[in-house]
Structures are given as structure tokens and as C-alpha cells.
Amino acid sequence: MTTINDIARIARVSKATVSKVINNYPGVKEETRRHVLNVIKEYNYWPSSVARSLSTNKSFTIGIFEPVRINNFFFREVFEGIESVLGEEGYDILYLTNKLWENSWLKFSFKEKCINRGVDGVIMMGFGRVNLSEFDGLLNSNIPTVFVDLDLVGSNTSYVTSNNVEGAEMAIRYLAGLGHKKIAMIKGPAGFKLANDRFTGYQKTIHELNLEYNPDWVFSGEYSMETGYDAVNKIIKMRNRPTAIFAEDMIAIGAIRALRENGFSVPEDFSVMGFDNIELGLHYGLTTINQDRNGLGEAASRLLLDIINKKSFSPVILPVELIERDTCRSI
Amino acid sequence: MTTINDIARIARVSKATVSKVINNYPGVKEETRRHVLNVIKEYNYWPSSVARSLSTNKSFTIGIFEPVRINNFFFREVFEGIESVLGEEGYDILYLTNKLWENSWLKFSFKEKCINRGVDGVIMMGFGRVNLSEFDGLLNSNIPTVFVDLDLVGSNTSYVTSNNVEGAEMAIRYLAGLGHKKIAMIKGPAGFKLANDRFTGYQKTIHELNLEYNPDWVFSGEYSMETGYDAVNKIIKMRNRPTAIFAEDMIAIGAIRALRENGFSVPEDFSVMGFDNIELGLHYGLTTINQDRNGLGEAASRLLLDIINKKSFSPVILPVELIERDTCRSI
DNA sequence: CTGTTAGCGCTTTCAG
DNA sequence: CTGAAAGCGCTAACAG
Numbered sequence: 001m002t003t004i005n006d007i008a009r010i011a012r013v014s015k016a017t018v019s020k021v022i023n024n025y026p027g028v029k030e031e032t033r034r035h036v037l038n039v040i041k042e043y044n045y046w047p048s049s050v051a052r053s054l055s056t057n058k059s060f061t062i063g064i065f066e067p068v069r070i071n072n073f074f075f076r077e078v079f080e081g082i083e084s085v086l087g088e089e090g091y092d093i094l095y096l097t098n099k100l101w102e103n104s105w106l107k108f109s110f111k112e113k114c115i116n117r118g119v120d121g122v123i124m125m126g127f128g129r130v131n132l133s134e135f136d137g138l139l140n141s142n143i144p145t146v147f148v149d150l151d152l153v154g155s156n157t158s159y160v161t162s163n164n165v166e167g168a169e170m171a172i173r174y175l176a177g178l179g180h181k182k183i184a185m186i187k188g189p190a191g192f193k194l195a196n197d198r199f200t201g202y203q204k205t206i207h208e209l210n211l212e213y214n215p216d217w218v219f220s221g222e223y224s225m226e227t228g229y230d231a232v233n234k235i236i237k238m239r240n241r242p243t244a245i246f247a248e249d250m251i252a253i254g255a256i257r258a259l260r261e262n263g264f265s266v267p268e269d270f271s272v273m274g275f276d277n278i279e280l281g282l283h284y285g286l287t288t289i290n291q292d293r294n295g296l297g298e299a300a301s302r303l304l305l306d307i308i309n310k311k312s313f314s315p316v317i318l319p320v321e322l323i324e325r326d327t328c329r330s331i
Numbered sequence: 332m333t334t335i336n337d338i339a340r341i342a343r344v345s346k347a348t349v350s351k352v353i354n355n356y357p358g359v360k361e362e363t364r365r366h367v368l369n370v371i372k373e374y375n376y377w378p379s380s381v382a383r384s385l386s387t388n389k390s391f392t393i394g395i396f397e398p399v400r401i402n403n404f405f406f407r408e409v410f411e412g413i414e415s416v417l418g419e420e421g422y423d424i425l426y427l428t429n430k431l432w433e434n435s436w437l438k439f440s441f442k443e444k445c446i447n448r449g450v451d452g453v454i455m456m457g458f459g460r461v462n463l464s465e466f467d468g469l470l471n472s473n474i475p476t477v478f479v480d481l482d483l484v485g486s487n488t489s490y491v492t493s494n495n496v497e498g499a500e501m502a503i504r505y506l507a508g509l510g511h512k513k514i515a516m517i518k519g520p521a522g523f524k525l526a527n528d529r530f531t532g533y534q535k536t537i538h539e540l541n542l543e544y545n546p547d548w549v550f551s552g553e554y555s556m557e558t559g560y561d562a563v564n565k566i567i568k569m570r571n572r573p574t575a576i577f578a579e580d581m582i583a584i585g586a587i588r589a590l591r592e593n594g595f596s597v598p599e600d601f602s603v604m605g606f607d608n609i610e611l612g613l614h615y616g617l618t619t620i621n622q623d624r625n626g627l628g629e630a631a632s633r634l635l636l637d638i639i640n641k642k643s644f645s646p647v648i649l650p651v652e653l654i655e656r657d658t659c660r661s662i
Numbered sequence: 663c664t665g666t667t668a669g670c671g672c673t674t675t676c677a678g
Numbered sequence: 679c680t681g682a683a684a685g686c687g688c689t690a691a692c693a694g
Binding site for chain 1: 332375377378379380381382384385390392407414417418422423424425426427428443446447448449611614615
């Protein structure tokens with residue numbers, strides 16, 4: 001492996017000089033710079049970023065934590081957004097696994113892991129409002145941190161999220177505009193800001209529009225098709241049925257399938273409205289609220305960079321958009 | 332940040348001793364070890380892995396390269412497999428971006444990036460048999476490397492893949508067993524080992540079974556629904572039509588949709604057989620060949636670890652399996 | 663403009 | 679069993 005010493009020796013200069021040209025510092029004669037550059041090119045030398053990290057305390061690496069098994073459609077696209085802006089800025093992304101922690105002889109949590117790996121900042125995604133104390137270390141540290149969809153703030157911590165309240169409001173207004181007065185909602189898992197916000201938007205709008213609010217029409221469960229199945233099984237047994245169902249995409253799709261399997265037709269018998277605009281929705285013609293996933297990732301990265309550079313710490317709320325397809329009809 | 336020096340000072344021992352206990356080396360009196368351990372715990376000290384990397388030349392980090400926009404269903408699951416075994420072994424995963432290369436003043440390619448970041452090994456996924464010279468640096472280096480679905484080998488390079496030839500053979504034999512004698516194939520993009528292997532299996536089996544081979548029934552294109560649409564548009568215009576279509580899942584789904592939109596029914600008018608078993612296939616009741624994606628990732632990681640430890644370099648070929656659902660019928 | 667020197671936090675001989 | 683010292687590859691004062 002070629003090191004800075006090799007280059008210095010070959011170019012007959014000191015390594016300080018080589019360092020200066022590598023870093024594009026001033027104070028090097030143009031001739032010397034060119035000469036060193038040539039040697040560097042000839043040997044295809046690239047400075048070790050680990051040595052660099054050690055001496056500068058800056059690694060050009062940002063960490064990502066995700067809870068186990070969150071490796072889904074949604075976050076993959078967020079990740080893509082993250083990658084694109086961070087990559088542009090010369091950062092690589094360290095995907096922090098946490099398998100080893102449990103058996104460890106030390107209390108090794110987010111903060112410690114970040115310090116240990118020397119990341120310049122960290123993005124946390126897929127975490128819910130459960131076990132919030134897990135994050136204490138991070139929040140009280142000075143490690144620049146951005147949460148996706150979890151509104152935690154601290155001196156060096158901020159978050160990005162879609163405007164879920166507004167999205168839910170848009171959904172309900174749309175349904176109401178179509179003539180629906182009885183709208184059910186299947187919420188995501190309790191404890192997630194995202195799910196709570198959407199429910200808030202739902203309740204608020206139902207109220208504002210003077211629609212019928214019926215607690216029996218509110219369901220809750222995991223972000224999966226099963227949740228949709230379960231809710232539909234209850235709904236179809238009701239005497240006073242809702243005419244429309246509002247749920248996150250995956251759940252909504254489960255609901256559509258359940259409805260069909262029970263001989264109902266969408267949107268003739270029930271209108272179904274999603275939230276997220278996952279790719280799968282396309283295959284069901286699902287009317288839904290689009291979240292800009294790439295944008296979420298991009299915003300998270302930019303915010304993180306801003307925090308690192310102490311330029312801004314303000315949370316970012318991204319707008320959402322209604323995508324009209326074929327699962328809702330006017331009644 | 333607490334360093335080894337702090338611990339040494341506080342524990343009134345030398346940092347060499349602290350190092351020994353951290354690394355669980357012998358030659359430390361049990362009493363001393365316990366004392367040091369207590370101080371470590373009290374200060375929640377964790378050694379900097381970057382300093383460690385610098386001095387040991389081992390980073391417990393493995394790199395992953397993916398071409399841009401390969402962030403799809405398939406590879407996400409492979410990634411999950413990778414993460415699970417590597418995490419278990421104490422490795423973190425460095426997702427190597429390559430955005431900066433182009434404008435760089437240096438020829439900075441896979442190999443250089445790996446050396447620069449000091450990864451212990453690298454997994455390459457989603458690369459096709461195009462521009463193979465890109466990999467020369469890596470192949471000629473001693474950086475442990477595992478390719479997923481690309482059969483490149485070198486002194487420290489190997490690969491993992493599913494048994495695509497056999498999978499295609501299973502598919503064709505199944506279709507033939509159902510009475511089909513005219514089977515079309517829509518291949519994936521040329522240049523990918525995966526696509527080539529599947530085509531090989533197709534041809535071989537068509538031949539062995541004495542089925543009709545008609546070059547007009549062989550199509551090729553990107554791994555997308557459009558490819559399926561395009562092929563179907565040609566197929567339905569033919570006088571001598573195939574009765575079954577064999578294609579990778581995404582393409583097969585495009586074909587099913589195109590068929591339906593043109594008033595044909597699956598499997599009544601055409602049988603459609605996929606390959607990959609992507610999750611989306613479930614929503615179409617697609618009969619397909621399952622690739623063990625998690626297994627692919629796990630195998631890649633294990634192989635990489637073996638290469639790193641110089642234990643084994645043999646490529647791994649994973650078996651596939653036929654998943655019978657509703658898109659094929661006997662005729 | 664250039665080079666010397668002292669670290670960054672850790673591991674690893676090698677004496678004691 | 680313990681510690682002093684050198685060194686991993688680089689950066690950053692500071693002299694010259």
C-alpha cells in the first residue's frame with residue numbers, strides 16, 4: 001500500500017508538503033504541486049481515510065441505524081435519497097449493525113457505537129415512540145443526529161417528516177367531497193408519531209366537517225395486510241357500516257383484498273384510501289397520499305449536513321400530495 | 332471522549348495493560364483485569380475503532396458496492412441476509428457511494444476506494460457482465476471480494492449465485508409436464524450472467540424434451556414490466572403463438588397485465604411462469620421459481636468471511652425451488 | 663514556500 | 679505480569 005511517506009520520498013519533498021497538495025492547501029509552489037501531483041497519479045495513491053480520521057477527528061462517514069427488519073420498500077427509497085446527497089458531498093454511509101451489543105460486556109448503545117466508529121453524524125430511521133430512553137445518550141451527546149419520522153430534538157438533534165396531519169386531512173376532505181360521511185380509519189401501530197399524526201388529522205377533519213365519528217370505526221395494528229384483513233372482517237359484520245376506509249397503503253391493500261374475498265367490490269361497495277404511495281399500490285389502482293420518500297432522505301441528509309456545519313437545526317416537514325386512482329368513488 | 336490513556340491513568344496501569352484487557356489477551360493478573368474492567372465500565376469507555384484500524388490494519392468493516400438505482404426488491408433482501416451474518420460477527424457495513432469519482436483528479440475506482448476506506452472485504456452486487464475491466468483492479472488486488480450473481484473469480488475473489496440453469500430447467504419441465512409444447516421466453520438484459528444462465532437452461536431443456544424451439548418466441552429486455560408488455564404485444568399478433576411464457580417475475584407480471592388488458596386470461600389462454608419469487612408475485616398468484624435472497628446474502632457474507640480468513644474460496648451455488656400458484660394450467 | 667516535529671488512539675514487541 | 683517505546687498514516691503548528 002502506497003502511503004504519504006512513499007510519495008514524499010519519491011517526490012523528494014516532505015510529507016507535510018504532500019499533505020498540503022492532497023488537501024489543496026495554499027502555500028505550495030505551483031511547480032512543486034504539479035510535481036507531487038504527478039507522482040501521486042503515477043502511483044495512483046489515495047490517502048487512507050482512517051489515518052485521516054484519526055488525526056482530524058472527521059471521517060466523512062455518516063452512520064445509519066434502523067431497527068431490525070425495517071428493511072422495507074419505504075425506507076429503501078429514503079435510503080436512496082440519503083445516499084444521493086451524501087454521496088455527492090463525499091460521504092460514505094456506515095450501516096450500523098447492532099447484533100453484537102446484547103452479549104457485550106459493556107453498555108454499548110447508539111451513542112457509544114457512533115463514537116466508537118467515529119461517524120460525523122447519524123441518521124435514525126424506523127424508530128417509534130417506544131423506549132425513548134434508548135436515545136438519551138444520543139440526544140445528550142453532541143453527535144449530530146437526524147431522526148426520520150420521529151420528532152425528537154436536542155442541541156445537535158433534529159428530524160424530518162412528511163406532513164402527516166395535513167395528508168390525513170387531505171384524504172378525509174377528498175372522501176367527504178365525494179359524499180362520504182362515514183369514514184373508518186385503520187391506524188398504524190400506536191407509538192409511532194407517523195400513525196398518531198395521521199389519526200390526529202383524521203379526527204380533526206371529521207370534526208371540522210361535521211362527519212359522523214364512531215370509535216368502532218377506528219382500528220389499529222401493524223403495518224401489514226393482516227391488519228387490513230382483520231379490520232374488514234369486523235367492518236362487514238357491522239350494522240352501521242362506514243362507506244369509506246382510510247388506512248396506510250399496506251393495510252389498505254389488505255383491506256381491499258379482504259373486501260373482494262368477501263364478495264364486496266371496491267370502489268362500488270366501499271371506497272378505500274391509502275397513505276404513503278408505495279409502489280405496490282399501483283398494482284391495485286390505489287388512491288392514496290404520496291409521501292416523497294426520496295425527498296425525505298435528501299432532506300434528512302441536508303439537515304444532517306447543516307447540523308454538522310452548525311448552520312441550521314430546524315426540523316423539516318415535507319408536503320404530501322393526493323394521488324387519485326381507482327379505489328374511491330363518489331356516492 | 333474517553334481514551335485508553337484516560338482509562339490507564341485512572342486505573343493506574345499502563346495503556347498496554349488496558350489494551351490487553353480490552354482484547355482479552357492473557358498475561359494480565361486476574362485482579363488487575365477486574366480492576367481495569369471496572370474503570371472501563373464506570374466510564375463506559377469503548378475503544379475507537381478507527382485508531383484500532385490504523386494500528387491493526389483490520390477495520391471490522393466490509394464494503395458494499397451497488398450500481399446506482401439498483402435499490403430494488405431483490406437486492407434489499409440480499410442485503411438483509413448480508414447484514415444479519417456480518418452483524419453477528421461484529422462487522423459493520425460501509426455502503427460505498429461513488430458519486431465523487433467522476434470529478435476526481437485521480438483514477439479512483441473500486442479497489443482504491445476499498446483501500447482508502449480500509450475495508451476488510453467487499454461485496455459487489457447488481458453488476459452485469461458489461462465493462463468487466465472495471466473490476467480488474469479489484470480482481471488483481473488481494474482485497475477479499477465476493478460477487479453476487481456474477482461469476483468472477485480471482486485469488487481473493489469468488490461469487491455466489493442461485494442455480495439459474497437448473498431453475499430454468501425446472502420451469503420448462505414443469506410447463507412441459509402440464510402439456511405445453513410451445514414455450515416463449517422473455518430474457519432479462521443481455522450481459523447478465525443470471526439472464527444468460529436462465530436462457531441456457533431454457534434452451535437445453537426445450538431441446539432435451541424435444542419441444543418446439545422458435546427464435547421468434549425469445550424476447551429480451553430490461554428487468555421491468557414494460558418488457559413484458561412489449562413481448563406480449565408481439566406474441567398476440569403471431570399466427571403461431573406459444574401457449575406458455577417464461578420470464579423473470581417483474582417481466583412476467585408485465586406480461587400478465589398486458590395479456591389481461593388485451594382480453595386474454597391467465598392461465599386459461601396463456602400460462603405464465605416467473606423466476607425469482609419477488610413479493611409482488613404473490614399479489615398476482617404468480618407461479619414461479621424461488622431464489623433464496625436472504626440465503627444469497629448470508630452465503631455471500633460467509634464466503635467473504637472465509638476468504639478473509641483464507642479458509643475457502645469456492646463459489647457457492649444455491650438451489651432454487653418451484654412455487655406453484657395460479658398462473659399455469661395444464662392443457 | 664518547505665520541512666521538522668508532535669500528536670490522533672490504539673497495538674505490539676520487548677525489557678524488566 | 680507490567681510498562682516503555684515505537685509505529686500505523688496522516689494533519690497541523692511552527693521554524694526556518
